[in-house]
Amino acid sequence: MSSLGDSAPRLHRAMCEGKSGLHPLEGFDVERPRCSLGGNLVSFSAESYLKKKNLRPLDRTGQLVAVATQLALEDSGWTTEELGKQDVGLVLGTFFGSVHTISEFDRHAVLAGPSYASPMDFANTVINAAAGQAAIWHGLRGVNSTISAGSTSGLLALGYAVDLIRNGRGTAILAGGADEFCFESFLGFERAGFLCGSDGGTGEFPIPFDRRRNGFALAEAGGLLMLEDADSAVARGAYVRGEIKGYGSAYDCARGRHSERAVEAIERAMRLALVNAELTPGEIDCLSASANGSVLGDRREALAIAHVFDAQSDCVPVTAIKSMIGEALGASGALQALDLLETMRDGVLPGIPLLEQMEDGLRPVVVGPKPRQVDVRTALINSVGFDGNCCSLVLGRFLM
Amino acid sequence: MCGSSVAERRRIAVTGVGTVTPIGTGREQFWRSLLAGRCGAGPVESFDTSNFQVHRGAEVKDFRASDYVFELDPGCLGRASQFAIAAARLALEDASLDPIAFDTQQAGVICGTTSGEPQVIEQFDDQYVGGGLDRIGPEFIKQYPCHVIAANVASELGFAGEVNTIPAACAAGNYAIAHAFDLLRSGRANVMLAGGADSFSRITFTGFARLGAIAPDVCRPFDRRRKGMIPGEGAGMLVLEPLDRAMRRGARIYCEVAGYGLSCDAHHMTAAHPEGSGAARAMEAALRQSGVTPDDVDYISAHGTGTPTNDRLETIAVKRVFREAAYRTPISSIKSMLGHTMGAASAIEAVVCALAIFYDHIPPTINLQESDPDCDLDYVPNCAREHRVAVAMNNAYAFGGNNSSLILAAAPTRLQVTVH
Numbered sequence: 001m002s003s004l005g006d007s008a009p010r011l012h013r014a015m016c017e018g019k020s021g022l023h024p025l026e027g028f029d030v031e032r033p034r035c036s037l038g039g040n041l042v043s044f045s046a047e048s049y050l051k052k053k054n055l056r057p058l059d060r061t062g063q064l065v066a067v068a069t070q071l072a073l074e075d076s077g078w079t080t081e082e083l084g085k086q087d088v089g090l091v092l093g094t095f096f097g098s099v100h101t102i103s104e105f106d107r108h109a110v111l112a113g114p115s116y117a118s119p120m121d122f123a124n125t126v127i128n129a130a131a132g133q134a135a136i137w138h139g140l141r142g143v144n145s146t147i148s149a150g151s152t153s154g155l156l157a158l159g160y161a162v163d164l165i166r167n168g169r170g171t172a173i174l175a176g177g178a179d180e181f182c183f184e185s186f187l188g189f190e191r192a193g194f195l196c197g198s199d200g201g202t203g204e205f206p207i208p209f210d211r212r213r214n215g216f217a218l219a220e221a222g223g224l225l226m227l228e229d230a231d232s233a234v235a236r237g238a239y240v241r242g243e244i245k246g247y248g249s250a251y252d253c254a255r256g257r258h259s260e261r262a263v264e265a266i267e268r269a270m271r272l273a274l275v276n277a278e279l280t281p282g283e284i285d286c287l288s289a290s291a292n293g294s295v296l297g298d299r300r301e302a303l304a305i306a307h308v309f310d311a312q313s314d315c316v317p318v319t320a321i322k323s324m325i326g327e328a329l330g331a332s333g334a335l336q337a338l339d340l341l342e343t344m345r346d347g348v349l350p351g352i353p354l355l356e357q358m359e360d361g362l363r364p365v366v367v368g369p370k371p372r373q374v375d376v377r378t379a380l381i382n383s384v385g386f387d388g389n390c391c392s393l394v395l396g397r398f399l400m
Numbered sequence: 401m402c403g404s405s406v407a408e409r410r411r412i413a414v415t416g417v418g419t420v421t422p423i424g425t426g427r428e429q430f431w432r433s434l435l436a437g438r439c440g441a442g443p444v445e446s447f448d449t450s451n452f453q454v455h456r457g458a459e460v461k462d463f464r465a466s467d468y469v470f471e472l473d474p475g476c477l478g479r480a481s482q483f484a485i486a487a488a489r490l491a492l493e494d495a496s497l498d499p500i501a502f503d504t505q506q507a508g509v510i511c512g513t514t515s516g517e518p519q520v521i522e523q524f525d526d527q528y529v530g531g532g533l534d535r536i537g538p539e540f541i542k543q544y545p546c547h548v549i550a551a552n553v554a555s556e557l558g559f560a561g562e563v564n565t566i567p568a569a570c571a572a573g574n575y576a577i578a579h580a581f582d583l584l585r586s587g588r589a590n591v592m593l594a595g596g597a598d599s600f601s602r603i604t605f606t607g608f609a610r611l612g613a614i615a616p617d618v619c620r621p622f623d624r625r626r627k628g629m630i631p632g633e634g635a636g637m638l639v640l641e642p643l644d645r646a647m648r649r650g651a652r653i654y655c656e657v658a659g660y661g662l663s664c665d666a667h668h669m670t671a672a673h674p675e676g677s678g679a680a681r682a683m684e685a686a687l688r689q690s691g692v693t694p695d696d697v698d699y700i701s702a703h704g705t706g707t708p709t710n711d712r713l714e715t716i717a718v719k720r721v722f723r724e725a726a727y728r729t730p731i732s733s734i735k736s737m738l739g740h741t742m743g744a745a746s747a748i749e750a751v752v753c754a755l756a757i758f759y760d761h762i763p764p765t766i767n768l769q770e771s772d773p774d775c776d777l778d779y780v781p782n783c784a785r786e787h788r789v790a791v792a793m794n795n796a797y798a799f800g801g802n803n804s805s806l807i808l809a810a811a812p813t814r815l816q817v818t819v820h
Contacts, residue, residue: 040706057669091665095545097567099521106525106603113451114606122607123669126514127546127567132800135666141678144664144802145575148547149564156564160579167582169662184524187533188541250505251563253555265560268505387542388551389563 001067002038004325004363008051011325012342013333016352016371020324022205022217028186034197037205037325040220042179050137059124060180061098062133064331065221069134072174076226077238080139088262089142089170090131090224091161093177094154095329097127097146100182130178142170148330150385152249152289153177154223155333155393159247161227171229176334181220185329189218194386196293206293206327208320208352209302211359213224216292219326223334230398240398241341245279245378247393248272254390259300265390266304270380273392274308277378281309284316284394285376286349288336290384292322301384302362317367317374323352332381333391340379340395349374349380402632408668412584412810415651416495416639417751418487420597422458422632424564426490431755434763435784441618441630441736446600454614458632458739471556478517478543479599481552483635483744488553488593495639495651497591499558508562508589509554510580511637512572512596513743513796515566516546518603521572542732549597553637561589569798570703570740571635572596572749574806578660580640585696590641595747597635604742605631611670613707619740621733621765622711622779629705632739637745638754643812656753658692658791658809661685672710676717678803679795683721686793686805694722697729697807698789699762700793701749702779704733705740710797712774719777730787732780745805746796746804753792753808762787 003021004014014021025038046055046063049070058066069090076252078088101124109117123129128146135144143164149156154177161175165337179185189195196206196215206217250272252265257399274281287305291298298320321339322328328335341351378396383389417427422440424430440458449455460483465474468486477485487809488509492499499507520543527535544546547565554563562583568575573596580594598604608614608631615628646653663685665678672679687693703714711733719726734752735741741748756762761784794806 095547097546099544100604101403101526102521103528105607106522107529109603109606110525110529114609115451115453117606117610118668119610122610125603125607126569126799127516128569128798128800128802129669132664132669132802135664135801136668139666141664141666143662144666144800145579146567146568146664147564148545150547150551152546153547153564159812163586164583167586187536189546191536192538192541195543249550249562249564251508251554251560253560255551255555256468268560385547387548388555 001064002189002325003041003219006071008338008342012339015321015324015339016348018351018353020117020205021219028183030176033190035195035217036183037217041220044245057120058133059098059101061178062124062130064178064180065092065130065134066137068178068224069138069174070220072224072226073138076078079276083139087142087170089141089173090135090140090144091175092131092146092158093157093330094127094146094148095151095153095179097129097156098124098180099184100180101125106362121272125368129151142173149389150387151329151332152383152385152389152391153330155381155383155391156249158244158333158337158393162244165227165229169231173227175227176224176225177330178222179220179329179331186218206323207354208291208293208323209298209358209362211357213293213295213298216294217326219328221328221331221335223331223338227336243396243398244346245394245396246273246277248276249391252388254385262300263303266384267307268391269392270304270308273380273394277394279378284378285379286374286379287316287318288340288379288381289318289320290382291320292327297384297386299330299359301382317349317372319349319367320352321350334382336381337395340381344376344397347373347375410585411643411661412581412640412657413554413643414638414654414657414754415641415646416491416497418490418494418637419748419751419755420460420463420483420486421634421748422460423737424455427494432546434734435761437764437766437782438737439618440768447602452609454609454616456630457600458630460633461581469556472552478520479553480513480517480597481549483599484511484553484597487595489606491593493636497639502591504558505560506590507559509550509559509593510564510566510576511550511553511567512566512576512747514569514572514598515547515604517544517599518601519599520544522602535742539573546657550611553593561685568802569800570742571746571796571798571802571804572743573745573750574794574796574804577638577750578662578807581657584640584642592640593637595635595637596743598633600633611748615706616739618767619736620767621693621706621736622772622775624770625770626706626711628707630739632741634741634744634748636751638732638750653811655757655808655810659686659689663803667801672713672797676713676720678801679714679717679719679797682803682805686807690807691808693792694725696791697793699756699792700731701731701753701794702731702733702790703795704706706735715775715777726777729776730762730765730778730780731761734763738767746794749794750806753794756789756792757808758795758809760786760788
């Protein structure tokens with residue numbers, strides 16, 4: 001569920017046409033904002049998907065997850081009867097849970113007094129609330145967990161779920177991530193100077209890897225993939241879109257304060273993912289970068305890609321979909337995976353709109369402003385946080 | 401995908417423990433207080449409770465972050481991170497594990513939490529309602545999101561491998577230990593610090609007070625007169641490493657992590673399933689993986705929050721799984737002494753299980769004077785007890801219907817356990 005559509009094909013088609021899910025923000029009044037763009041869902045109606053009248057127990061993050069769950073279940077062909085017979089799990093990555101719900105609950109209690117705090121809202125102040133809500137909503141009785149590793153949460157959730165399945169903790173687990181766009185989150189990133197903008201003028205778009213880049217645009221989304229043990233999936237006649245072949249994660253103890261160490265951690269995550277997938281860099285056909293327009297982040301990731309792919313880095317096409325979808329925090333990794341599965345199907349890798357000039361010394365040949373035809377058998381996805389977390393995951397075609 | 405064939409499944413040992421709790425910091429002080437039945441409840445001092453109907457909590461007293469935080473600046477850390485770092489340092493020391501002696505890229509931190517860093521958001525909210533949004537600076541986004549807790553521990557100690565936070569609310573400690581266990585078994589790590597941390601939170605206090613779930617005096621798990629929980633704070637961390645590596649370096653081995661079970665009620669956000677079925681499924685899964693039967697379990701560390709509903713439903717769930725053996729298995733709730741330390745609770749309780757196995761001694765459920773016909777098991781009332789513990793089970797249940805059960809077992813010299 002994203003600002004570019006509620007299905008992977010829609011999201012992918014929009015991005016291949018260079019459409020942006022980012023738009024001028026209204027109603028998020030921040031004093032002296034640098035950034036005026038965001039990828040919030042303006043006309044999101046959870047009711048139209050969930051078809052239930054009383055959605056009051058769900059906050060926005062809960063709605064995003066419940067809707068993404070619904071869409072994933074439908075897309076993967078799981079019926080209500082099948083859900084009754086088998087325990088399907090849910091592993092959700094999230095940056096904040098819902099900082100808006102938490103903050104509002106607290107502010108209301110401070111202003112009106114603790115006797116007027118809302119018990120229903122309290123239930124949503126725990127960071128695992130959305131995963132719990134989606135489980136109730138859809139009857140998911142399998143393993144249910146929430147994981148937070150900054151903006152790598154969604155990609156890491158996919159890896160966590162794969163390991164759970166391989167460990168026999170379930171044969172079907174929904175995995176991905178979600179984060180809502182809210183004032184508290186927007187203000188936080190604004191004040192840290194991370195958001196793109198033109199210092200007083202109207203906002204510029206985030207342009208990953210471009211020399212003119214000056215930050216990212218915040219977005220919201222919920223993205224979930226149905227992961228299943230391959231034999232079970234085939235046995236039930238599922239349409240298999242791809243396979244997760246491996247993942248790796250690493251941490252930069254210096255939390256981004258030292259360039260070399262930051263690059264090393266990103267590089268290490270990529271190498272761990274490749275080793276885990278039993279692949280060499282030369283076997284990777286394309287890369288979905290985490291780059292979102294951050295001045296430091298994009299440069300470091302580009303350097304790490306160059307180190308890993310060495311001779312191939314002039315040949316591996318690299319895209320950065322956060323140019324269009326924005327930085328959806330916990331949902332990012334899932335959206336990158338969903339889009340790459342479409343690329344594996346239709347052979348088109350989205351471009352990076354507005355990209356004109358790579359920074360000097362950045363070697364990876366990115367796909368350029370226009371989409372490119374690529375035959376993808378295996379692909380690498382990167383997820384890099386601003387404060388140390390790094391995760392990479394390998395997707396591949398499914399072959400029986 | 402390589403690296404995780406069944407034949408290579410490693411056995412995982414607990415070689416160090418560290419705790420920051422309302423009744424003591426560090427293994428010795430904490431264990432002594434537990435066996436003495438010390439109660440950590442008192443009037444809440446972190447914030448003004450005059451607008452509340454309840455006023456008691458279990459806060460950590462006299463904690464000095466500078467005693468434990470050396471690499472990072474304590475002033476830039478929220479209280480939960482400070483607790484987590486302290487518990488982690490203590491656990492590493494307890495394990496006699498010097499970071500220069502192992503590959504820190506193969507070392508990770510998994511920390512559970514309920515609230516993350518609530519004081520940071522509470523400060524944000526105070527500024528928000530006070531018209532001072534302009535005072536919110538860059539540190540909010542760097543100090544508040546819950547992933548910083550595990551990250552801060554990793555940065556302080558120099559661990560560069562798998563680092564993440566599992567915010568599974570009141571079961572988070574068990575979830576974090578379970579995840580660390582899996583990472584070690586699959587070879588993604590060689591050393592893991594796993595546990596949980598939470599600081600006292602006005603948001604948490606407000607919410608539980610509003611639910612009528614906070615006791616006016618003390619926490620009395622399983623007592624007929626029980627009226628609720630006492631919110632607390634703290635941290636618990638365990639050092640986990642492959643058993644063969646621990647033995648090779650001559651480490652003290654408290655116990656092994658034999659297995660775990662997780663389940664989801666998918667029933668209600670704050671109320672457990674009325675038949676305890678989710679809790680039962682988690683216990684059954686844990687027993688299955690560990691290769692032990694209910695008869696083999698010598699001690700259960702209960703979730704035992706002291707609310708009328710939890711204690712009754714938990715008793716039902718234990719009886720479902722253990723049947724007649726339920727009446728022969730001591731089960732105690734240390735929340736009677738520590739209060740409910742939220743995301744830290746099941747981590748601290750896992751520490752307690754490790755110590756119970758190591759010392760053959762079980763902590764009591766204190767404040768238990770009047771028995772409840774619905775709660776008729778052996779809750780080890782009021783006095784600690786010497787008891788041979790070869791297998792311990794640690795149960796924890798959270799909002800969102802997240803249920804967990806962790807099984808710890810004595811090291812191989814004392815017990816033959818088949819680990820799948």
